[in-house]
Amino acid sequence: MGGWFVQPHFMSPRLRRQLWIAALLAPALLLLVGFVTLPILSAFVYAFYQWQGLARIGFAGFENFRLILFQEPFSTLTWNAFFHNVVVFVALMVVQNGTAFFLAWMLSKGLRLHRFHQVSLFLPVILSTVIIGFLWKLFLNPLFGLVNQGLIAVGLASWAQPWLGQPSTALASLILVNAWHWVGFPTLVYLAGIQRIPREILEAAEIDGASEWRRITRIVWPLVAPATTIVVILTFIGSFNWFELPYIMSGLEGPPFHTTDVLGLYFYRTAFGTVSSALQDFGRGSALAVLIFLFILAVSAWWVRLLRRREVEF
Template sequence: MKLGFSWRVLVFIAPALLIYATFSALPLLDTLRLGLYSADDTGLRTFTGLANYNTILNDPQWSASFWNAMGNNLKFFAIHMLVQNPVGLLLAALLSLRNVRFAATYRTIFFLPTLLSVVIIGFVWQLILSPLWGVSERLLTLVGLGDWFAPWLGLESSALITVSLMSVWQYIGVPMMLIYAALIAIPEDIIEAAVVEGASPWRIFWQIRLPLILPTLGLVTILTFVANFNAFDLIYTVKGAVAGPNYSTDILGTLFYRTFFGYQSQVASPTMGAAVATIMFLVILVGVAVYFLAVQRKLQRFAM
């Protein structure tokens, strides 16, 4: 019986394992392998060990671009953590309150941008923020803030922040819905008991609701981390592969694209591109490992 059950389970999971191995595991392993090789002008590859990684991290020609992209990626992630997730928490808390009129409509409106194409999002926001034909300057002038307007996407000091906020606007519905689902799953008996004890809504949120959804907040954090360090499409759509101005919006995803496929004067190097992709994988792996080994354990002890 046990043997037959094992074979039946294998039959059902075999297609999923085959698809995962073909499209995820094997390409990942091949990328890790390719990063250990170097190619000459003829395309002949030779095993060089960690030479590509030493070049990326220490060679002045490569390290400046890599550390610039890494720093921008950290800023990109920080903006999402400081803006997207707190606002998502606030929206979820408001929409989970009783007797909120049109709550379903609001949830749909906030989540709708997530379903739109990144190309559409980038194009629309470029039109809105354009100094030539955009409407943002006129709207700011109508509310008395016309002096604040600037070509934010064209300035090195503000381009990354602007693109990050565009990404926040598009994906804020994801943390909102995850947190909202966690809030409405809290047993009503707990909330009613706190109300009977005379607790205010503010105290109920901070001392009851928020601690109970900490695992969900941790999940939102790690999903934000993974998504941000895999980001590429929005910046490529808005600023191109060069990630201008002057690489001020360059992140690991765009650096990998230019390195692997080549762009303008930069010659394509699949082996160096594989090394960049491997570093991206290791950064994400370390971040996820830290979360599960440190944060998740503390949350489990807190729940017990």
């Protein structure tokens, strides 16, 4: 057995173990470096050059950054997209994660059929965004869509709207679809958090006559702090990297007239161009990507520290 694996006498067991671990880590590390670290670093480099298609034609210094942050009309588009990312984040925190917390609390009570509800809530999470996007795009079609047809069928024809075609409802529709898709995930995280809370604490509070609202706000909410940290940070990263759903449901330009434009779409348009309007510009595109990356990194790091302080051991 293992004739070739003769252990050289000069290697201590400790060194052998370390080499073994290194050998196991190497493939993953190589992939990570090759497909994550290097592209990120190269984007940093690209951002400082002027580009013509895929050819670098000269060093540009901070020009690309200046263009996207301060030069009209690029700056308006950048801040417009950024603002929408903020809206998406706040709305998802309230709508998606608020609902998730409520659902988790209800599920934790172990009422009848709670298993069934748990599974059905989580079901959309396992579907791909492409499927969800196309499905809801069809549902929301102003002429043939299920939503408008349904409203007309129950006599609410005046409520039928071009949901994705007007500024008042387009972004909200996308956010709601996103919430519908993902609500199962924070629910599960919160549920795990709630189930970790020792029963006796909640029972003691109940015996002391604390109302349900009081138990939620004074006991459950503070004690699920670790779950909240995860949910907030993941929602934050997800909101600022938001791309697939708006891309599939409305398009690269963030229609109508940029009211659903987010940084992800704006980055893609800028860097890779579109068939019918935008030109490729890797310089400005990379500059945008770098800013998005740094923003997410800085805010997440700061926030994790802040949120960790709320967490208590029990």
